[in-house]
Amino acid sequence: MDLQISVFLLFVLFTAGHSLRCYECTGLTGSCDQTVQTCPSGSSQCMSITSVTQIGDTTSKGTIKNCAAACLNMSMNTGISKTTTSCCSSDLCNAQDAPEPVPNGKKCYSCDGQSCSAILSCSGTEDRCVNATATFGGQSAVVKGCVSKSVCDATASVSDYASISCCEGNLCNGAQSVSQSFLFLCCSLLSYFLLH
Known part of the structure; x- marks a missing residue:
């Protein structure tokens, strides 16, 4: 012993x-x-x-x-x-x-500086699409692309990342640009005020 x-x-x-x-x-x-x-x-x-x-x-x-x-x-x-x-x-x-990483068949939208309608082929563990707003030098920009689930899980637990959202499914992160989203929001608000 x-x-x-x-x-x-x-x-x-x-x-x-x-x-x-x-x-x-x-x-x-x-x-x-x-x-x-x-x-x-x-x-x-x-x-x-x-x-x-x-x-x-x-x-x-x-x-x-x-x-x-x-x-x-x-x-x-x-x-x-x-x-x-x-x-x-x-x-x-x-x-x-x-x-x-090797291509996995998933597709997401990405932004090229002019629009966010480019289709990107994901690879490896990139099983989610991401849609984020980032600020570079005082200018706000939309960032879209492919990410791994682990990135989405890490950003979901930190409240400072409110401008990042992940989704599952091909092309689920939308192709519309920020200006189109803003125009849609303005039209919706205008309709609400006119009808009520």
Whole structure:
């Protein structure tokens, strides 16, 4: 019996001091030089983020790898930018870049700066369509695209994300532009006041 307790205490002693190690790098040109980092306490996962942005004929790829306290396996595609995050929880498990997801057959609307009627093919775990209002430099813009359920769940639990809504089903995030929605709202209000 004493031998079992001694073995258990030795096991606890040797495993308690183990810290997670992850690869760390930031590359804005597609790849990056990885270094090994011992994660601070509270970090229980390694992450790898790959982002591809396409503006006209120019494509740029960025990669980030690091320790994370909380990480979501997810993918988000707005037509202009596609971001994939991969999470894992063993030593040096983030050696590979986040995988490029394969098309899954789902379709959502996306915005191209002029209208929100472009049809986007979703891929990987992107099983929801998103409709959001974002502010860039004081200008408000509509963002539409494909997202993973995990992104929708994370934004639903934070009240600051009231301008983000997710839906299921092909093309459920609507093609109308903000000005059309505003015009419809104004017409509805005018009808209400005239008829009552």
